[in-house]
Amino acid sequence: MLNYSEIDSILRALVEPTRRQILERLSRGPATVSQLAEPFGMTFAAVLQHLQTLEACGLIRSEKIGRVRTCRIEPGGLxxxxxxxxxxxxxxxxxxxxxxxxxxxxxxxxxxxxxxxxxxxx
Amino acid sequence: MLNYSEIDSILRALVEPTRRQILERLSRGPATVSQLAEPFGMTFAAVLQHLQTLEACGLIRSEKIGRVRTCRIEPGGLxxxxxxxxxxxxxxxxxxxxxxxxxxxxxxxxxxxxxxxxxxxx
DNA sequence: GGAATAGTTAAGCATGGACTTGAGTATTGC
DNA sequence: GCAATACTCAAGTCCATGCTTAACTATTCC
The missing domain is CATH 1.20.5 (Single alpha-helices involved in coiled-coils or other helix-helix interfaces)
Known part of the structure; x- marks a missing residue:
């Protein structure tokens, strides 16, 4: 049987349109936090929270090198x-x-x- | 291209655990509003609101005969x-x-x- | 016809989550 | 070393949504 709360966290992540847009952007290739935040009319901190939500449920993965964090799609996430x-x-x-x-x-x-x-x- | 707001309404419907449980119940066969409300520890009116949400986005279908409304899964809804x-x-x-x-x-x-x-x- | 049943609607409360602000940390370039 | 860059964290505001209550309508049974 499938993990109930896993489905729950994925749905909660996907229900927010901004996070779906971030996923679409990342499906075209990796991007840094700054690059992801730029097209949205919202603060850096807000986008960062979305990224944390997406990463927490396994839809994206990120890696910090130096001061730059690069995000990418987690292939099996969906x-x-x-x-x-x-x-x-x-x-x-x-x-x-x-x-x-x-x-x-x-x-x-x-x-x-x-x-x-x-x-x-x- | 896919209708953006259709996805949006489906995700908003599915993100609520109660509504997912209602879907699971209905996937085992049709049920009346009373039958659907009974197992949940909440009022009739609350369950009715969930049913309206599910029907509005095409995940279920319902038909009223006399004073009884019977709900069923809309097969292509997902x-x-x-x-x-x-x-x-x-x-x-x-x-x-x-x-x-x-x-x-x-x-x-x-x-x-x-x-x-x-x-x-x- | 009147009571009981099954559902419907509207108004209001309460909570969660998105977003902002503002302060803070680590890294890089000069 | 110090300024700029890139990100991180915490606290607070605001609004959407789930749920309740209460009044209402339509149908069935006697």
Whole structure:
């Protein structure tokens, strides 16, 4: 089973538009904190907080050489969320398949079919 | 290009743990508002607000028959987010591939390779 | 028709998180 | 050494959002 709080921290990181923009910028190549802060109409400190959030949940990685910190995408960072989505899409689609199948076979009312499916929750 | 605010509304919906739990419950089959509210230690009205949020961004669908509203998963609801993730993973991985390739071919320092890649931003 | 049920809406409170300010530290260039 | 650069940290403000309460509507059962 997947780590619940990992998904939580990734979603909390991605929900902020500025952080998504930072990710887009970094997906085109590494950048320093100054370079990342420059295009945004906000303070250096604010961007730094976003970077810390992104790094804390494993979406980016950074390395400080001298006084310069360079940030880059953590390649597998989005994998947990991608997996979470996959896990939630498959049951939903299987459910639909079974529903359609049973309806076609028996011609029962949808409510009766739903009652049947309740019993098979795994 | 993908609709920016669609991703935004989906992420805002998913970031709330209660709403993710509601989705998990619904992925096992349809449920009424009362049924969905029951397991949560919060008021009916609060759960209703979550349901409205989920429906507004296309993650669930609901239908009212008589005085009972039945909710179910909207099968394609997570697709825009899944696509967004895919689009962001591929460039990141391609970048890594190119970096490795160039390093292997030329034996240059990583910083020089990064400078080259900056110029080819599309 | 009237009570019970199922849901809906609006207003207000409380908390979390984004952002700013301002002060501080480490590194580099002269 | 000292000024400039690049970043770091802490405290405080402000606003969005989750939750509650309370009043309301529509439907069903007797």
């Amino acid at each position: 994998a947990p969320l991608a997996d979470w989505i996959t896990e939630r899409r498959i049951p939903a689609e299987r459910h639909l398949d079974r529903l359609g199948q049973i309806l076609a076979e028996t011609g029962q009312s949808p409510s009766k079919v739903q009652d049947q499916e309740k019993d098979e929750q795994t | 697709a825009p987010l899944a696509d967004w993730i895919t689009e962001r993973r591929i460039p990141a991985e391609r970048h890594l591939d190119r970096l490795g390739q160039i390093l292997a071919e030329t034996g240059q320092s990583p910083s020089k390779v990064q400078d080259q890649e900056k110029d080819e931003q599309t």
